[in-house]
Amino acid sequence: MDPSRFGGGPWEAYKDALDDRSITGIVTVVETDEPFDAWAFEMWEVAGQRAAVTGVRRWAIVADQLERLSTQSQLDATDLDVRGFEDRDEALDWARGDG
Numbered sequence: 001m002d003p004s005r006f007g008g009g010p011w012e013a014y015k016d017a018l019d020d021r022s023i024t025g026i027v028t029v030v031e032t033d034e035p036f037d038a039w040a041f042e043m044w045e046v047a048g049q050r051a052a053v054t055g056v057r058r059w060a061i062v063a064d065q066l067e068r069l070s071t072q073s074q075l076d077a078t079d080l081d082v083r084g085f086e087d088r089d090e091a092l093d094w095a096r097g098d099g
Helices: 006-021 036-053 065-075 089-095
Strands: 023-029 056-064 081-085
Touching: 006 036, 023 089, 036 065, 056 065, 056 089, 065 081, 081 089
Parallel strands: 023 056, 056 081
Antiparallel strands: none
16 A cells, blocks of 8 residues: 555655654544445555554554454554553553553
8 A cells, every 4th residue: 555645744744653653542533334345444554564663562453343343354454562441542542651
């Protein structure tokens, strides 16, 4: 997949943030009623691979159950500890290593 498909802004900011290797946990809040398409699944997979090689250990997904499971399935292919949450604060605590 060509990461330029993400566009310059968010994808570049994501890569830059991870490149300093100080981030060990990520929380993603998914707020969409649209089903994920093949491109979205590819995006999750590429983002997860990038996170795993830069030192991220935990990735929390805050979403409804179906989107949580869909996203987790793409991230589980990496060495990340991926968990789903309904509550953002609980997800943040866990991603920080507090939970």
